Amino acid sequence: MRSESDVFAELAVLSTSPGYVHALAYICHQDNFITYEKEMKVADMQKLFTHSRLIRTEITTLIGLVVQKEIDWQLPEPATMQEYIDRTYRLMDEFHAAIGASLFHSIKTIGDPSTPQGSILREPIFYGGESAYSFQYRDFSVEKYGHDEVWLSSKKGFSIQAAAGVVRAIGEIQNTKVLATHRAMLKAPPADWTILPGFCLSAEEVECISGVSLKEVKAVLDAFTLQDRNTHFSDASAFNSVAASPLIPLPDGRVLLLQYYSIVEALYESPFYWMAADDAYKATAFKHRGEFTESFVVNRLTKVFGAENVLRNVDLFQGKNKAGEIDVLVTFGDRLIVVQAKSKRLTLEARKGNDGQIKADFQKAITDSYEQGLLCARHLLAGDCVLRSPQNSEIKLPWKPKEVFILNVVSDHYPALSFQARQFLKQEVSEGIRPPFIMDIFLLDAMTEMLETPLRLLGYINQRVLHADKLLIQHELIALSFHLKENLWLSDEHDMVLLDDDISADLDLAMTIRREGIPGNRTPDGILTRFAGTAFERLIRQIEQRGDPATIELGFLLLTIGEDTCRHIDNGIQEVIRQAKFDGAVHDFTVSLGEAQEGICIHCNPGETDAAAKKLAAHCHLRKYTLKARKWFGLCLDTDESIRTGVVLDYPWHQSDEMDAQTAGMQRRPGITLSGSSAMRGKAKIGRNDLCPCGSGMKYKKCHLGKAD
Template sequence: MVKQRRKESEVFSDLAKLCASPGYVHAIAYLCFRDNTVEHGDTVTANDILEKLSSDKLIRTEISTLIGLACKGNLNTELPPLDVLNYLISTTDILLKELHQSMMPTMEDIFNPDMLGDKDFNPFNKGALLREPIFYGGESAYHFQHRDLSYLKYHNDNDWFLVKKGFSIQHAIDVVTSIQLLQNVKLNFEMLQLMDKHPDERSFLSAFKFTAEEVSKVANIEISTVRNVLESFVSTDLYEFNSLDDFNPKNAYPIIKLPGEEYLLFQIYSLMQALYETPFFWLHDDKEYRQTAMQHRGEFAEAFSAERLKLVFGANRVFLNVNIYTSKKTLAGEIDVLVVFANRAIVLQAKSKKLTIAARKGNDNVLQDDFKKAVQNAYDQAFLCSDLLIDKNHKLYDNQGNELDIKREFKEIYPFCIISEHYPALSFQARQFLKFNTTEIIKSPFVMDVFLLDVMTEMLQSPLHLLSYINRRTSYGDKIFSTHELTILSHHLKNNLWMDDQYSMMHLEDDLSVELDLAMLTRREGIQGISTPEGILTKYEGTPFDQLIKEINNLEDPSVVDLGFMLLSISSEAIEMLNDGISRIIKLCKEDGQNHSFTQTFIDSDFGLIIHCNNDHPSVAISRLDSHCRLRKYAQKTNSWYGLCIGPNTPKIKLGINLCYKWVHSAEMDELVKDLPTSQNFNGKFNSPTMPSKKKKTGRNDKCPCGSGKKYKRCCSA
């Protein structure tokens, strides 16, 4: 007999009763140690982090629910007998699994037989079905991002903090950081002491306790200031928390005040997130300061996005608050952040909106209204401005009133929608709700929060690498499914995001993000670990391929930028062949002082590349390269062909050719290419027929071995 699934309210009620048990805080302390801490040696490895991603581990939102329920009444901190504690822990695991199952939609919820004939019917945009990914969708940010971005978010409000709260935003950050350091020490100490205690006396609770005096010593801040910070994140008010979607005060105010001088904090992540989110409500409650606070909040998202993009593209390519005017000087649109790199652009619109409690409860109308305010409006503005950007009848002015002198022959424009607040299941909601258009130039939108932008610009710190990832991520759109975007980015860093046309869907599990998690911890927290995941950023470091990409980044020339994007999409086998070819023609040039070339076609990508290596003057070299490329493009019947001319010492690009036009049959060209040597493609072993052997001499009246079709005396020997 199949056991009938209980209602969510019934399971939640049982969980609430369990959390009210005497001494339940000791069960929470154990669960926090079990599921929130990472044990490691001197160096943290990906496997250390991977252990915490098991499906049988509780996520932070689940533990926060336990804390919220336990603190509804009087908190009893007496340690229960071991058998009682074990019962509390095991029953908690059982009820939370059952609670998760009760939230999962049934097949009847998903597939309504009465609606199957309606082509517009989409059960996944219903609030009832979105509740589960909203609650269980995982974290959108690393804990240290909440801490570090708090300063940037509130530093303009610092005077208000000093006057109204008795501490600066930097004081708050230092106190929170010190609590983390203090708890790490205490957890390690408890681990050492645990085995010496009788089983009935074992508990991790003391590791999560601290006093203002202890924090003051670690932070080197006056104890009165420390108390002001701690008390600001303590709430003693009675509250209603009767369902999973109700507001849980222990998320906004996670520090628990114990009798005497002690405080209790179970999850440092919750405090760092509260540091990022809760102060805004203090500012908003001050009616006289509210408007200023709102202005600073909006400015933060724009300024932060601009600074992160400057890290990749340079300050000269990133423009903040660009106004678009008609010829009659009428304001037609405003771009929060504009990035221009060669013939590519990013049009970024930022919003500071949160998902409301009513939306979390599954209210369809509120859910879609929240999304409209947070994302849809930002996208609509981004698309409008992208369209205006293409129209040269509109003029662009920066925030100082200066007209922007930029080239506007764009091949691709990427609309960005940036959210500055934690927005649960953002990518999943964008998949369901966002209505967007695309053109040949304006691509699909990229919806993200400031935390993802922060990580993307940290790991992909070159224009080509970042734009290449953006291109593929937005092109694949709904074909890639993951609980959060960091998993997709991590997969790209390891494997070069690519999806064959024969596949309609790619599902990525959360454990793929561990290398990225480790890299960010290493970079931002200073732990001993690998700072760059092994993959696309490390595999070819220092090779001719790597040098070519760096050269293309520096040139910012549309004629070679397109080639850069193509090169970042090719297979590892093709890259190895390219490295071999470049190395060989450079070596030959050094040995005989003659001009040499290398031809490579990329069958799956429908393009080809010719590289000439010589010391010729650019005026001579470009004519020869152009002729060679046109002949080879025609012979291969491709729509795109690229040419580069490099010097004989390093793969430093002297000039580039970009031939992108539809192949058309020509009798004249048939005659010119009939004796053209066969080009090399990446499926074969490298043995370029376009490079003359050092031993074989070429007569002056023979056809040039570079493949241009001209006599040797009028080509590479000239």
């Protein structure tokens, strides 16, 4: 195997070959563009996950090498063009192997504190998947720099809204021109084939599409146009000027943009560095960046939990002494979410594989934030602090906290974040404190977009942190997409699960359709669709609306069970309600789960509330004992499916002669038991003028009399 530097040197020579830019344009078109008919489907998106495709960091590397010399725009002969393309893919495969050599040879020592992790992490840092969608970078830039309008207008000549409008227009122009260029190629002889013109654009074209004044358009394009030869880009981890300034100037005054993702990423990241270089404005820029991160988290979580349950900048006091600070506190029943937000990123030195710098960056971005959240979680559970708002008013929690979830959120793309969290973060898990969930704002946005109700979102967080040590993924969008499709629940028999990148295609498609207005299915087929409109789904929504600790606990359980069991519960609810409507008596069914470690009794009881609650509790007590369960849930419904009351029995099982006697006639094997429904339906005589047992509310003669049952 050749060294990384040797392969990089050969790539540099290839990239400055006569007319190579045409071959690179072909690669960008082949590997970055998706075609679809009528509406976009997952199969269309799958081409972005082929192993032969070059990813964004690889293409950016090639562009960074192309600009190091005067670009030769002459179109090569077809054979030369093909040789350029084939050689590029071969060299990039070799380059990947060279970067990944340290990781491969050190696989057994990953996580060993005595082993330097820098060289090992270079591969996941360089080749890790993107954590942000292009439209997130573009749209969040307006939020991120909304308070910097005066500086941007005076120093750069444009507003952030205008810049976002220009970038959006560039995407539309590029899509149209690339398609038109490709169609024109089909009518031309092979010797004239090139897709390069599709990537070129002028300020006038952008003005026409964006509606932004030509003066501002030119100012935006100038700000993101490359001004140097990128000679300092001497290896893949060095600063690459085209990442910050991706527009390449053309001899005729237009610009070339080979990769649209680069311009949206630059829009999100570069303005901060411009402002940080201004000594007079630097402090203000840092302040605004921190405020943006907290505001973003508050806005996204408020959409799910409601403004009354999302509190910002909560201080914990013991007497007159401040014991802790919480950036964002979320309440849902007796569950709390403590969010600590940071505006830190992976430095250039860390990307080069500097072991000490990687750990220092992680300490500032994640570890400090986690330890702060952990301290606050301990105080919240202990109840030994007074919570105060920024206005110094006391905050009273609605319930005594049972569990605290810690979310550590960063505002920028942090390469290999999940991988680094496994390596460097020492977690403390105790009763009531869940393992931390490390994420960026882009994941939080996707989570709150797809899981838009409290129980769904918190249920996913609960499952994700529960399986943190079992799951191997390149980035968190993969796990979220898998959850939407299959439910992220791993049994004890799974020691380690590796999820490949292409699993995220379903989520990628749904987010693109929702945010870009492309025709297609807004929600992946899975946990959000298979029970839509059923009694089971209506039960979940009621639990969310109540926010009651007893029913929240049940809600978590219901979100982890398999599809077949969900359907049994759905059928059971419909059956006991049908029976209760028919005869006015109490009907119930029981479901035991996890080899009878947990179970559920659901009653439909039209009777008086207190009596119904006592009957439910007594029945659950007996069922729990019969199956020697660790935990048991009970739920009482009215005949309109509304929840009347709930109960949770959570205590160790102990043998009792008295309980043995009381439960002597009860079924003792795990499973699903419906109380006498089929027998009743077969024996009870239904009068013509009785209510139909189907639950329609109509008389039997008007409904099912004479019809097949």
